[in-house]
Amino acid sequence: MVLKSDVHPIVGSDDVVRVRQVARQWAAELKFSLVDQTKLVTATSELARNTLEHGKGGRMRVELVENGARRGIRLTFEDEGPGIANIELALRDGYTTGSGLGLGLSGSKRLMNEFDIKSETGRGTTVTVTRWK
Protein backbone atom coordinates (compact mmCIF):
# COMPACT_ATOMS: atom_id res chain seq x y z
CA MET A 1 0.00 0.00 0.00
CA VAL A 2 1.35 3.41 -0.92
CA LEU A 3 1.04 5.99 1.86
CA LYS A 4 2.79 8.93 0.23
CA SER A 5 4.41 9.61 -3.09
CA ASP A 6 6.35 12.29 -4.89
CA VAL A 7 7.98 12.71 -8.32
CA HIS A 8 11.29 14.45 -9.04
CA PRO A 9 12.76 15.13 -12.48
CA ILE A 10 16.31 14.05 -13.33
CA VAL A 11 17.62 16.21 -16.17
CA GLY A 12 21.00 17.51 -15.00
CA SER A 13 23.84 16.43 -12.74
CA ASP A 14 22.49 18.79 -10.04
CA ASP A 15 19.36 16.66 -9.98
CA VAL A 16 21.38 13.58 -9.01
CA VAL A 17 22.50 15.42 -5.89
CA ARG A 18 18.97 16.67 -5.29
CA VAL A 19 17.19 13.29 -5.54
CA ARG A 20 19.88 11.87 -3.28
CA GLN A 21 18.95 14.48 -0.66
CA VAL A 22 15.27 13.60 -1.15
CA ALA A 23 16.03 9.92 -0.52
CA ARG A 24 18.03 10.79 2.58
CA GLN A 25 15.22 12.98 3.89
CA TRP A 26 12.58 10.28 3.41
CA ALA A 27 14.81 7.64 4.98
CA ALA A 28 15.48 9.90 7.96
CA GLU A 29 11.76 10.58 8.35
CA LEU A 30 11.11 6.85 8.48
CA LYS A 31 13.90 6.54 11.06
CA PHE A 32 16.07 4.24 8.96
CA SER A 33 19.35 3.32 10.65
CA LEU A 34 22.39 5.25 9.47
CA VAL A 35 23.67 2.26 7.52
CA ASP A 36 20.32 1.74 5.78
CA GLN A 37 20.10 5.45 5.01
CA THR A 38 23.54 5.38 3.43
CA LYS A 39 22.66 2.28 1.40
CA LEU A 40 19.45 3.84 0.10
CA VAL A 41 21.15 7.12 -0.74
CA THR A 42 24.03 5.40 -2.53
CA ALA A 43 21.65 3.23 -4.60
CA THR A 44 19.65 6.38 -5.43
CA SER A 45 22.82 8.06 -6.60
CA GLU A 46 23.75 5.12 -8.85
CA LEU A 47 20.31 4.71 -10.39
CA ALA A 48 19.73 8.43 -10.85
CA ARG A 49 23.05 8.72 -12.64
CA ASN A 50 22.10 5.79 -14.89
CA THR A 51 18.81 7.52 -15.69
CA LEU A 52 20.71 10.67 -16.57
CA GLU A 53 23.64 9.23 -18.49
CA HIS A 54 22.22 6.16 -20.19
CA GLY A 55 18.53 7.10 -20.29
CA LYS A 56 19.16 10.73 -21.34
CA GLY A 57 17.18 12.03 -18.36
CA GLY A 58 13.94 10.98 -16.73
CA ARG A 59 12.34 11.09 -13.32
CA MET A 60 12.33 9.43 -9.92
CA ARG A 61 9.16 8.56 -8.08
CA VAL A 62 9.61 8.09 -4.35
CA GLU A 63 6.92 6.29 -2.36
CA LEU A 64 6.37 5.45 1.26
CA VAL A 65 5.02 1.89 1.16
CA GLU A 66 3.48 -0.34 3.77
CA ASN A 67 3.25 -4.12 3.76
CA GLY A 68 1.47 -5.32 6.88
CA ALA A 69 3.53 -4.03 9.75
CA ARG A 70 6.56 -3.28 7.62
CA ARG A 71 7.23 0.10 6.13
CA GLY A 72 9.69 0.97 3.46
CA ILE A 73 10.69 3.28 0.67
CA ARG A 74 10.12 2.40 -2.95
CA LEU A 75 11.95 4.29 -5.67
CA THR A 76 11.06 4.13 -9.34
CA PHE A 77 13.46 5.49 -11.95
CA GLU A 78 11.95 5.99 -15.36
CA ASP A 79 13.45 7.17 -18.62
CA GLU A 80 12.55 7.12 -22.29
CA GLY A 81 16.11 6.48 -23.44
CA PRO A 82 17.53 3.79 -25.73
CA GLY A 83 16.77 0.96 -23.29
CA ILE A 84 18.93 -2.01 -22.32
CA ALA A 85 19.35 -4.76 -24.94
CA ASN A 86 20.66 -7.44 -22.59
CA ILE A 87 19.55 -7.00 -18.99
CA GLU A 88 21.38 -10.08 -17.77
CA LEU A 89 24.64 -8.69 -19.12
CA ALA A 90 23.93 -5.22 -17.73
CA LEU A 91 23.52 -6.72 -14.27
CA ARG A 92 26.87 -8.45 -14.39
CA ASP A 93 29.59 -6.98 -12.15
CA GLY A 94 32.11 -4.94 -14.10
CA TYR A 95 30.10 -4.73 -17.30
CA THR A 96 29.78 -1.17 -18.58
CA THR A 97 28.92 0.55 -21.83
CA GLY A 98 30.23 3.84 -20.49
CA SER A 99 33.50 4.57 -18.74
CA GLY A 100 32.46 3.73 -15.18
CA LEU A 101 33.27 0.78 -12.95
CA GLY A 102 30.27 -1.21 -14.14
CA LEU A 103 29.03 -1.78 -10.60
CA GLY A 104 26.16 0.72 -10.35
CA LEU A 105 23.26 -1.50 -11.37
CA SER A 106 24.47 -4.73 -9.77
CA GLY A 107 25.64 -2.84 -6.68
CA SER A 108 22.26 -1.14 -6.27
CA LYS A 109 20.60 -4.55 -6.45
CA ARG A 110 22.73 -5.70 -3.53
CA LEU A 111 22.07 -2.50 -1.57
CA MET A 112 18.28 -2.84 -1.78
CA ASN A 113 15.82 -5.49 -0.64
CA GLU A 114 13.76 -5.65 -3.81
CA PHE A 115 14.96 -4.90 -7.30
CA ASP A 116 13.04 -4.96 -10.55
CA ILE A 117 14.11 -3.78 -13.96
CA LYS A 118 12.04 -3.49 -17.12
CA SER A 119 13.50 -2.29 -20.36
CA GLU A 120 12.52 -2.20 -23.98
CA THR A 121 15.02 -1.28 -26.67
CA GLY A 122 14.20 2.15 -28.04
CA ARG A 123 11.45 2.73 -25.47
CA GLY A 124 13.25 3.32 -22.21
CA THR A 125 13.98 1.70 -18.89
CA THR A 126 12.16 1.50 -15.55
CA VAL A 127 13.99 0.41 -12.43
CA THR A 128 11.98 -0.14 -9.25
CA VAL A 129 13.75 -0.72 -5.95
CA THR A 130 12.47 -1.06 -2.40
CA ARG A 131 14.26 -0.90 0.90
CA TRP A 132 12.30 -2.12 3.93
CA LYS A 133 12.95 -0.83 7.36
Place this chain on the structure above:
Amino acid sequence: MSSFHEVIRKNESSILAGWLAEMASSNRRSDLMSDAELRQQATELLRLVTNAAETSTDPMSEAFSSTRDYLKDIAKSRMEQGFSPAETALFILSLKQPVFNALRDTAGISPTKLVTEILTAGTVLDRLAVETVNNAVEFRDLVISRQQEEMLELSTPVVKLWEGVLALPLIGTLDSARTQVVMESLLSAIVETNSQIAIIDITGVPTVDTLVAQHLIKTITAARLMGADCYLSGIRPAIAQTIVHLGIDLVDVQTKAKLADAFALALTRLGKTVVNAKQVAKSTNKREEA
Protein backbone atom coordinates in the same frame (compact mmCIF):
# COMPACT_ATOMS: atom_id res chain seq x y z
CA MET B 1 1.35 68.35 -29.26
CA SER B 2 1.20 67.21 -25.63
CA SER B 3 3.32 64.09 -26.04
CA PHE B 4 4.03 62.45 -22.72
CA HIS B 5 7.61 63.72 -22.53
CA GLU B 6 6.37 67.30 -22.98
CA VAL B 7 3.82 66.75 -20.25
CA ILE B 8 6.52 65.36 -17.98
CA ARG B 9 8.75 68.33 -18.67
CA LYS B 10 5.96 70.79 -17.94
CA ASN B 11 4.91 69.06 -14.72
CA GLU B 12 8.31 67.82 -13.64
CA SER B 13 8.15 68.88 -10.01
CA SER B 14 4.62 67.60 -9.40
CA ILE B 15 5.39 64.27 -11.11
CA LEU B 16 8.54 63.90 -9.05
CA ALA B 17 6.59 64.61 -5.87
CA GLY B 18 3.88 62.15 -6.94
CA TRP B 19 6.50 59.51 -7.75
CA LEU B 20 8.21 59.86 -4.38
CA ALA B 21 4.84 59.72 -2.64
CA GLU B 22 3.92 56.60 -4.61
CA MET B 23 7.16 54.92 -3.57
CA ALA B 24 6.69 55.95 0.04
CA SER B 25 3.30 54.23 0.10
CA SER B 26 4.26 51.04 -1.75
CA ASN B 27 7.83 49.91 -1.44
CA ARG B 28 9.83 52.50 0.43
CA ARG B 29 12.70 50.80 2.22
CA SER B 30 14.03 53.64 4.36
CA ASP B 31 16.15 51.08 6.20
CA LEU B 32 18.21 50.53 3.06
CA MET B 33 18.32 53.94 1.44
CA SER B 34 18.09 57.57 2.44
CA ASP B 35 15.39 59.94 1.12
CA ALA B 36 17.97 62.29 -0.33
CA GLU B 37 19.62 59.52 -2.36
CA LEU B 38 16.26 58.31 -3.64
CA ARG B 39 15.21 61.82 -4.64
CA GLN B 40 18.49 62.36 -6.45
CA GLN B 41 18.13 59.06 -8.36
CA ALA B 42 14.51 59.81 -9.25
CA THR B 43 15.33 63.32 -10.52
CA GLU B 44 18.19 62.07 -12.65
CA LEU B 45 16.17 59.19 -14.12
CA LEU B 46 13.19 61.41 -14.90
CA ARG B 47 15.48 63.84 -16.71
CA LEU B 48 17.10 61.05 -18.75
CA VAL B 49 13.77 59.46 -19.71
CA THR B 50 12.29 62.82 -20.77
CA ASN B 51 15.31 63.67 -22.92
CA ALA B 52 15.36 60.25 -24.56
CA ALA B 53 11.61 60.23 -25.21
CA GLU B 54 11.97 63.37 -27.30
CA THR B 55 13.64 61.44 -30.10
CA SER B 56 12.35 57.91 -29.65
CA THR B 57 9.70 55.80 -27.94
CA ASP B 58 11.69 52.58 -28.17
CA PRO B 59 13.54 51.96 -24.89
CA MET B 60 16.00 49.66 -26.72
CA SER B 61 17.01 52.41 -29.18
CA GLU B 62 20.19 54.49 -29.18
CA ALA B 63 18.37 57.47 -27.66
CA PHE B 64 17.75 55.53 -24.47
CA SER B 65 21.31 54.23 -24.09
CA SER B 66 22.24 56.66 -21.31
CA THR B 67 18.98 55.83 -19.53
CA ARG B 68 19.78 52.13 -19.75
CA ASP B 69 23.31 52.71 -18.47
CA TYR B 70 21.93 54.68 -15.54
CA LEU B 71 19.44 51.90 -14.79
CA LYS B 72 22.27 49.38 -14.86
CA ASP B 73 24.07 51.39 -12.19
CA ILE B 74 20.87 51.65 -10.18
CA ALA B 75 20.24 47.90 -10.43
CA LYS B 76 23.78 47.16 -9.29
CA SER B 77 23.69 49.53 -6.34
CA ARG B 78 20.20 48.33 -5.34
CA MET B 79 21.37 44.71 -5.32
CA GLU B 80 24.38 45.64 -3.22
CA GLN B 81 22.14 47.54 -0.81
CA GLY B 82 19.98 44.43 -0.38
CA PHE B 83 16.89 45.28 -2.40
CA SER B 84 15.05 42.45 -4.15
CA PRO B 85 14.72 42.54 -7.97
CA ALA B 86 10.97 43.15 -7.53
CA GLU B 87 11.60 46.19 -5.33
CA THR B 88 14.02 47.51 -7.91
CA ALA B 89 11.41 47.13 -10.67
CA LEU B 90 8.77 48.84 -8.54
CA PHE B 91 11.05 51.87 -8.35
CA ILE B 92 10.40 52.44 -12.05
CA LEU B 93 6.86 51.12 -12.22
CA SER B 94 5.68 53.52 -9.55
CA LEU B 95 6.51 56.36 -11.96
CA LYS B 96 3.58 55.29 -14.16
CA GLN B 97 0.78 56.55 -11.91
CA PRO B 98 2.02 60.17 -11.56
CA VAL B 99 2.75 60.38 -15.31
CA PHE B 100 -0.73 59.07 -16.16
CA ASN B 101 -2.25 61.54 -13.71
CA ALA B 102 -0.37 64.43 -15.30
CA LEU B 103 -1.52 63.34 -18.79
CA ARG B 104 -5.11 63.09 -17.60
CA ASP B 105 -4.98 66.58 -16.09
CA THR B 106 -3.55 68.11 -19.25
CA ALA B 107 -5.96 70.73 -20.56
CA GLY B 108 -7.37 70.28 -24.05
CA ILE B 109 -6.05 66.77 -24.67
CA SER B 110 -8.33 64.62 -26.84
CA PRO B 111 -9.42 61.20 -25.51
CA THR B 112 -7.72 59.40 -28.40
CA LYS B 113 -4.49 61.26 -27.81
CA LEU B 114 -4.74 60.57 -24.09
CA VAL B 115 -5.09 56.82 -24.60
CA THR B 116 -2.24 56.74 -27.14
CA GLU B 117 0.11 58.66 -24.87
CA ILE B 118 -0.76 56.59 -21.82
CA LEU B 119 -0.10 53.42 -23.80
CA THR B 120 3.22 54.73 -25.12
CA ALA B 121 4.42 55.96 -21.73
CA GLY B 122 3.25 52.71 -20.10
CA THR B 123 5.12 50.57 -22.61
CA VAL B 124 8.32 52.58 -22.29
CA LEU B 125 8.29 52.40 -18.49
CA ASP B 126 7.39 48.69 -18.50
CA ARG B 127 10.24 47.87 -20.83
CA LEU B 128 12.64 49.90 -18.69
CA ALA B 129 11.46 48.10 -15.56
CA VAL B 130 11.96 44.70 -17.21
CA GLU B 131 15.41 45.79 -18.32
CA THR B 132 16.26 46.78 -14.75
CA VAL B 133 15.12 43.43 -13.37
CA ASN B 134 17.24 41.78 -16.04
CA ASN B 135 20.24 43.81 -14.95
CA ALA B 136 19.61 42.96 -11.32
CA VAL B 137 19.39 39.23 -12.03
CA GLU B 138 22.49 39.35 -14.23
CA PHE B 139 24.36 41.05 -11.46
CA ARG B 140 23.24 38.37 -9.01
CA ASP B 141 24.27 35.59 -11.42
CA LEU B 142 27.68 37.18 -11.66
CA VAL B 143 28.01 37.07 -7.88
CA ILE B 144 26.92 33.42 -7.80
CA SER B 145 29.37 32.29 -10.47
CA ARG B 146 32.17 34.16 -8.75
CA GLN B 147 31.31 32.45 -5.46
CA GLN B 148 31.25 29.06 -7.19
CA GLU B 149 34.74 29.62 -8.50
CA GLU B 150 35.94 30.76 -5.12
CA MET B 151 34.40 27.69 -3.51
CA LEU B 152 36.07 25.40 -6.03
CA GLU B 153 39.40 26.91 -5.09
CA LEU B 154 38.77 26.91 -1.37
CA SER B 155 37.23 23.46 -1.12
CA THR B 156 40.32 21.52 -2.07
CA PRO B 157 43.16 22.60 0.17
CA VAL B 158 46.24 20.37 0.23
CA VAL B 159 47.89 20.65 3.63
CA LYS B 160 51.30 19.52 4.72
CA LEU B 161 51.17 17.42 7.90
CA TRP B 162 54.85 16.62 8.16
CA GLU B 163 57.96 16.70 6.03
CA GLY B 164 56.98 14.32 3.21
CA VAL B 165 53.36 13.83 4.31
CA LEU B 166 50.46 15.63 2.63
CA ALA B 167 46.79 15.54 3.54
CA LEU B 168 43.79 16.33 1.35
CA PRO B 169 40.62 16.68 3.40
CA LEU B 170 37.69 16.39 1.00
CA ILE B 171 34.37 17.98 1.86
CA GLY B 172 31.07 17.85 -0.02
CA THR B 173 29.99 16.32 -3.30
CA LEU B 174 32.69 15.08 -5.64
CA ASP B 175 31.38 15.96 -9.08
CA SER B 176 33.62 15.67 -12.11
CA ALA B 177 34.64 19.34 -12.17
CA ARG B 178 35.82 19.24 -8.58
CA THR B 179 37.56 15.88 -8.90
CA GLN B 180 39.68 17.35 -11.66
CA VAL B 181 40.70 20.24 -9.40
CA VAL B 182 41.37 17.83 -6.53
CA MET B 183 43.57 15.60 -8.65
CA GLU B 184 45.52 18.48 -10.13
CA SER B 185 46.16 20.23 -6.83
CA LEU B 186 47.21 16.99 -5.12
CA LEU B 187 49.60 15.95 -7.88
CA SER B 188 51.22 19.36 -8.13
CA ALA B 189 51.55 19.56 -4.33
CA ILE B 190 53.29 16.17 -4.31
CA VAL B 191 55.89 17.51 -6.72
CA GLU B 192 56.28 20.87 -4.99
CA THR B 193 56.74 19.48 -1.50
CA ASN B 194 58.61 16.38 -2.58
CA SER B 195 56.24 14.19 -0.55
CA GLN B 196 56.30 10.42 -0.37
CA ILE B 197 52.91 10.02 1.27
CA ALA B 198 49.53 11.63 0.62
CA ILE B 199 46.47 11.04 2.77
CA ILE B 200 43.04 11.58 1.23
CA ASP B 201 40.45 12.07 3.94
CA ILE B 202 36.80 11.52 2.97
CA THR B 203 35.18 12.23 6.35
CA GLY B 204 33.32 15.16 4.80
CA VAL B 205 32.06 13.33 1.73
CA PRO B 206 28.41 12.39 2.41
CA THR B 207 27.95 9.76 -0.30
CA VAL B 208 30.54 7.43 -1.75
CA ASP B 209 29.09 5.77 -4.83
CA THR B 210 30.82 4.09 -7.75
CA LEU B 211 31.56 7.40 -9.49
CA VAL B 212 33.24 8.89 -6.40
CA ALA B 213 35.14 5.64 -5.83
CA GLN B 214 36.31 5.65 -9.42
CA HIS B 215 37.55 9.24 -9.11
CA LEU B 216 39.40 8.35 -5.90
CA ILE B 217 41.00 5.27 -7.43
CA LYS B 218 42.14 7.31 -10.44
CA THR B 219 43.65 10.01 -8.21
CA ILE B 220 45.42 7.39 -6.07
CA THR B 221 46.75 5.60 -9.15
CA ALA B 222 48.04 8.86 -10.60
CA ALA B 223 49.79 9.72 -7.31
CA ARG B 224 51.34 6.26 -7.24
CA LEU B 225 52.67 6.77 -10.76
CA MET B 226 54.48 9.80 -9.43
CA GLY B 227 56.07 7.72 -6.72
CA ALA B 228 53.88 8.76 -3.79
CA ASP B 229 51.90 6.40 -1.58
CA CYS B 230 48.27 7.33 -1.08
CA TYR B 231 46.24 6.42 1.98
CA LEU B 232 42.48 6.78 2.18
CA SER B 233 41.09 7.77 5.56
CA GLY B 234 37.81 8.85 7.11
CA ILE B 235 35.83 5.79 6.09
CA ARG B 236 32.76 5.65 8.32
CA PRO B 237 31.09 2.32 9.21
CA ALA B 238 28.04 3.04 7.04
CA ILE B 239 30.22 3.94 4.06
CA ALA B 240 32.37 0.84 4.57
CA GLN B 241 29.31 -1.44 4.45
CA THR B 242 27.94 0.36 1.41
CA ILE B 243 31.23 0.04 -0.46
CA VAL B 244 31.25 -3.70 0.25
CA HIS B 245 27.70 -4.14 -1.05
CA LEU B 246 28.41 -2.09 -4.13
CA GLY B 247 31.31 -4.42 -4.84
CA ILE B 248 33.96 -1.72 -5.17
CA ASP B 249 37.46 -3.18 -4.94
CA LEU B 250 39.67 -1.06 -2.67
CA VAL B 251 42.01 -3.91 -1.72
CA ASP B 252 44.96 -2.22 -3.42
CA VAL B 253 44.35 1.00 -1.50
CA GLN B 254 45.68 1.48 2.02
CA THR B 255 42.65 2.59 4.04
CA LYS B 256 42.20 3.73 7.62
CA ALA B 257 39.15 4.70 9.65
CA LYS B 258 40.62 7.97 10.92
CA LEU B 259 42.98 10.59 9.64
CA ALA B 260 45.02 10.17 12.85
CA ASP B 261 45.54 6.46 12.11
CA ALA B 262 46.64 7.21 8.58
CA PHE B 263 49.05 9.86 9.85
CA ALA B 264 50.49 7.43 12.41
CA LEU B 265 51.00 4.88 9.65
CA ALA B 266 52.69 7.51 7.49
CA LEU B 267 55.11 8.38 10.28
CA THR B 268 55.94 4.71 10.82
CA ARG B 269 56.66 4.30 7.11
CA LEU B 270 58.98 7.28 7.26
CA GLY B 271 60.74 5.74 10.26
CA LYS B 272 59.57 8.34 12.75
CA THR B 273 57.98 7.74 16.11
CA VAL B 274 56.11 10.05 18.41
CA VAL B 275 57.39 9.93 22.00
CA ASN B 276 56.35 11.54 25.23
CA ALA B 277 58.72 14.45 25.82
CA LYS B 278 58.63 14.19 29.65
CA GLN B 279 59.58 10.53 29.66
CA VAL B 280 62.40 11.16 27.25
CA ALA B 281 63.72 13.90 29.48
CA LYS B 282 63.53 11.60 32.54
CA SER B 283 65.36 8.74 30.87
CA THR B 284 68.08 11.08 29.61
CA ASN B 285 68.51 12.46 33.14
CA LYS B 286 68.80 8.95 34.55
CA ARG B 287 71.42 8.08 32.00
CA GLU B 288 73.36 11.19 32.88
CA GLU B 289 73.19 10.36 36.60
CA ALA B 290 74.42 6.86 35.95
